Amino acid sequence: MSRTRIIVAMAACYFLFAILLNSVGTVILQSIQTFAVSKGQAATLEGFKDLPIAIVSFLVASFIPRIGYKVALLAALCVVAVVAVLTPSIGHFWAIKLLFAAIGSAFAIVKVSVYALIGQVTSDAKQHSSLLNTIEGIFMVGVLSGYWVFAAFIDGESGSMAWLQVYYLLAALIALTMLVVWLAPINKPAQSTNTPLAQDFVMMLKLAAQPLVLVFVLSAFLYVLIEQGVGSWLPTFNNEILHLPVTVSVQLTSLFAASLALGRLLAGQILKFIPWYVFLNCCLLGMAVLIVLTLPLTQNVAPQAVSSIFSAPLAAYLMPLIGLLMAPIYPLINSVMLSSLAKAQHAAMTGLIVVFSALGGTTGSIITGLVFEYFSGQHAFYGALLPIAGVAVCLFFFKRRAELQQAAQNQNVVGAQ
Template sequence: MVSDSKGCDNRNHTRIRVLTYLMFFMFAMTSDAVGVIIPELISQFGLSMSQASAFHYMPMIFIAMSGLFLGFLADKIGRKLTILLGLLLFALACFMFALGESFYYFLFLLAFVGTAIGVFKTGALGLIGDISTSSKQHSSTMNTVEGYFGVGAMIGPAIVSYLLISGVSWKYLYFGAGCFCLVLCWLAYRADYPQIKRSSTDAINLSSTFKMMKNPYALGFSLAIGLYVATEVAIYVWMPTLLQSYQGDYTTLAAYALTIFFTLRAGGRFLGGRVLDRFPWQQVMFWFSFAISACYLGSMIYGIEAAVVLLPLSGLFMSMMYPTLNSKGISCFPVDQHGSVAGGILFFTAVSAAVGPLLMGLVGDIFGHVKYGFYLATGFAILLCLLSGFNLVKDPARHLLTAEAH
């Protein structure tokens, strides 16, 4: 009987993992396709680059707000209801793209999409903690989840490119995502979720989320994640602009630089669990952040000829940074608080994803070239390396990540 019970739990956990992988895949398909949609918007509506860039910033801002202000729902009403609510809102917003043609209408829907993503993503992140038996397994699952996100980040832009070449509106990407989301709603409804025991009698509400975000471990991991995200987003937002006038010996490599970056990032995440099984996560974070900063420094010192190679290569070293830092930050807290802390970390993630490229653009405008924005991104990478070095030497969260030692 015990064996049958364990077998049933394992099957349920496998279904939940697959559901989570598919949710992140769908999220990436829409969010990372924005870069391909923006030139079409500029042409269609006669927008400036700063106006069109709102297509990137708008959902990020509302993901941040949703994570911070609604993240507690995953702990208060349960993972299942939270995920279903987020997915249904996402599907509704996607289908509504077919009902309008105004740029500002689309921005409103992207705010809707960002809010929905913040809801179902915090529910999914809390769910990963529910089915993980140790901090190490949590990190391994997070790397696989982000691997599927990486695949979605490649497929979404490819779908939009194919639609545009075929003379079909980019809005069909959202229609397809809406249909896919309804399938995920059915899977989420049918799945059996583990019961979570409360470790605290404190009320679960917005106040508890703000109280939690004052925790030094939540702030420390959020700072590290913010620096990492600003470093990563610099690549897929501004690297195409940096390389667009390149005429050297590696023109083919420059043309596919962003695809190479996404491929290395996704592939590295699928291998992340094996790497973390062999080496302590503190060492992995330090040496990978050191390699990222070296790629940036080499690009800035040796110029665009080096950047063509080194910036896409940085995707391999970036692959495990976000899911591992995210996992360890969440694992510092009891399981019944994972939704709230995931929402807080998601807030810093999305704010950094929105503000980092904006600051790079401002610096580039002030000094007259996008390469000066990459000097700022290099600073982010170096700060991340220094923070990882501190974590390697001091290991401040060791006593909270007790499961890591088992």
């Protein structure tokens, strides 16, 4: 029962932050229309979200176990609740930047805490991978829900700020999540009082210097670059390239989140029969093929009366399906990496994961936004082919390093016997 309540608390936090974090694509589109900012200015929202994630996770990953995961989660949720309540009354673009900075800072704490807690409530690599995929799947369900929550507050009138009222609802959800976390029996982890905080920080830096970890974080960086580049700009792509209404553009983007959620759920079953390396390379190849076949369909699309998602052109349904193929990559490489480390290193490793994921997300969104503004939406999405190739190369070296490390560990075990 205690384990279940902890898992529910982790899932609630992840579900909530999925809505908050992945609303950035919708908010970019709404900011362009409401606050009359350029695409380049709107793209900075990704930076205000991701850079605090990188900075905070890097600084506090080693500190969080000292104060306890429950205290850390409650503090993070409280900060976001306060800013969410203030945002609609301020009603300026700088308030949106402040909100995403708060969301990013809080998520850094939440992700480090949740990933470390997964290691505490699981006993082996199989359980770890299963629970991590479940939590990440719940995250994608939250992303999917978020598009429809925000769409319900968009009235379609250019310049209207009515959509900001959604943050009052989200503040109420944050309060509910705080209650769930408060009731969960999350114990403070055992921590050696003789280890200085500075030494814990140095250990995290040393961890980053390991060859296997270096290849892994580069893989994570490139993956998130693709996911955020597509996810953050898909609503704008639907609106400006496919000429769909704002509400329909946002609702159709939910197919991207649904594809990610479904892909992660299916991956758990497929991986029972196919080696992870072969499976992920098939996914990368499928992503590239889908981009090459879909984007030509978006050229010179004539504006037409579209009143719902059911009357949208074919291309609007095909592009989000890339999520089905990219879905298994991130949780799988995370699980392989974390499972190879001692549980005491999970918080530090998660800090590195969050840092490089955040940097990848910011880079992907800004590059996509700039290419979108100065060239075209098609050029922006064709650009995803480069990091897809980069992930394929990184996975090759990641597999080799993982096999070498496993062989070395086996040799040490034999020698000890």
